[in-house]
Amino acid sequence: xxxxxxxxxxxxxxxxxxxxxxxxxxxxxxxxxxxxxxxxxxxxxxxxxxxxxxxxxxxxxxxxxxxxxxxxxxxxxxxxxxxxxxxxxxxxxxxxxxxxxxxxxxxxxxxxxxxxxxxxxxxxxxxxxxxxxxxxxxxxxxxxxxxxxxxxxxxxxxxxxxxxxxxxxxxxxxxxxxxxxxxxxxxxxxxxxxxxxxxxxxxxxxxxxxxxxxxxxxxxxxxxxxxxxxxxxxxxxxxxxxxxxxxxxxxxxxxxxxxxxxxxxxxxxxxxxxxxxxxxxxxxxxxx
Numbered sequence: 001x002x003x004x005x006x007x008x009x010x011x012x013x014x015x016x017x018x019x020x021x022x023x024x025x026x027x028x029x030x031x032x033x034x035x036x037x038x039x040x041x042x043x044x045x046x047x048x049x050x051x052x053x054x055x056x057x058x059x060x061x062x063x064x065x066x067x068x069x070x071x072x073x074x075x076x077x078x079x080x081x082x083x084x085x086x087x088x089x090x091x092x093x094x095x096x097x098x099x100x101x102x103x104x105x106x107x108x109x110x111x112x113x114x115x116x117x118x119x120x121x122x123x124x125x126x127x128x129x130x131x132x133x134x135x136x137x138x139x140x141x142x143x144x145x146x147x148x149x150x151x152x153x154x155x156x157x158x159x160x161x162x163x164x165x166x167x168x169x170x171x172x173x174x175x176x177x178x179x180x181x182x183x184x185x186x187x188x189x190x191x192x193x194x195x196x197x198x199x200x201x202x203x204x205x206x207x208x209x210x211x212x213x214x215x216x217x218x219x220x221x222x223x224x225x226x227x228x229x230x231x232x233x234x235x236x237x238x239x240x241x242x243x244x245x246x247x248x249x250x251x252x253x254x255x256x257x258x259x260x261x262x263x264x265x266x267x268x269x270x271x272x273x274x275x276x277x278x279x280x281x282x283x284x285x286x287x288x
Contacts, residue, residue, distance in 0.1 A: 072092055075091065075092055076091050076092050076093065078091075079091025079092070079093075079094065080093075114174070115246055115250065117174065118174055118177045118178055118181060118246055118249070119181060119242060119243065119246050121174075121178050121181075122177070122178040122179070122180070122181025122182040122184075122185065122242060122245065123181060123182075123185050123238065123239070123242045125178075125182050126181070126182045126183075126184075126185035126186040126189060126238060126242070127185070127189055127235060127238070129186065130185075130186045130187075130189035130190040130193060130234070130238075131189060131193050131231060133190060133193075134189065134190045134191070134192070134193025134194040134196075134197070134231075134234075135193060135194075135197055135219075135223070135224070135227065137151075137190070137193075137194045137197075138193065138194040138195070138196065138197025138198045138223075138227070139197050139219060139223060144194070151187070151190065151191075154183075154187065155187045155191070159180055159183045159184055159245065159248075160180075160248050162179075162180070162183070163176065163180055163248065163249065166179045166180060176249065177245070177246065177249030177250065180245040180248060180249045181242045181245035181246055181249065182245075183245070184238070184241035184242050184244055184245035185238035185239070185241050185242040185245070186238075187241075188234050188237040188238040188240075188241050189231070189234035189235060189237075189238045190234070191234065192230045192231065192233050192234030192237065193227060193230060193231050193234055195230055196226065196227030196228075196229070196230025196231060197223055197226075197227050199226075199230070200222060200223055200226045200227075201226070204222050204226075205218060205222060208221070208222060236271055239271055240271070
């Protein structure tokens with residue numbers, strides 16, 4: 001019987017951009033086109049991507065920066081033309097000048113500390129109270145049935161209408177503003193935490209119970225970790241509501257405070273930080 005002679009494998013040289021060098025375990029440098037030998041019949045043969053120039057690699061950053069520069073240029077032009085009074089439409093240079101005066105007078109540091117203390121106390125208290133309560137509401141249905149009417153009623157009530165009542169109860173000082181900030185952040189954190197517990201994968205809970213796990217073990221190993229992404233979402237949304245409470249409280253009744261631009265800047269930074277943290281735990285979200 002004649003032996004079967006196998007035909008030699010035919011190889012083709014193809015450009016690879018960018019990615020692993022097939023069969024070598026090495027990594028191609030970004031932007032480089034490299035020659036890679038692959039079998040003629042290999043399923044790995046793909047059409048190489050065209051090389052990217054410098055602008056294409058940084059397109060998002062360039063366009064975003066250009067948009068911001070154009071916005072401030074138009075703002076400066078309109079403000080310098082004095083079409084509207086400087087009191088109602090100051091130019092960016094006017095804002096910088098006023099900011100410099102506040103720094104020199106020492107007023108800015110005092111106002112920053114006052115508004116920061118209001119926000120910090122109200123927001124932290126809201127998180128400390130809302131997260132455990134939300135876990136309980138989501139885990140115990142009867143407890144949720146009892147408190148759900150009150151949560152729905154207070155959540156639907158605009159917090160600003162309660163400010164006069166808070167001023168009567170707590171006075172015109174920091175306490176009334178802290179109460180408004182607390183309520184603003186509380187319900188966003190509470191509702192998202194409750195939703196996190198209620199959206200757990202039912203199959204995981206059934207498997208854990210079939211293996212003899214008790215309620216406390218299931219809560220610590222499944223319910224609490226599975227709720228983390230929802231809790232972080234609630235914390236991120238609570239920042240916006242809390243900052244609205246700072247501005248409303250300082251506009252209605254305040255002896256000190258910054259509000260306005262610095263509140264918006266602080267909100268952007270805190271929201272961005274929580275978004276990064278939220279993406280870190282995004283893999284824990286239940287998949288449908």
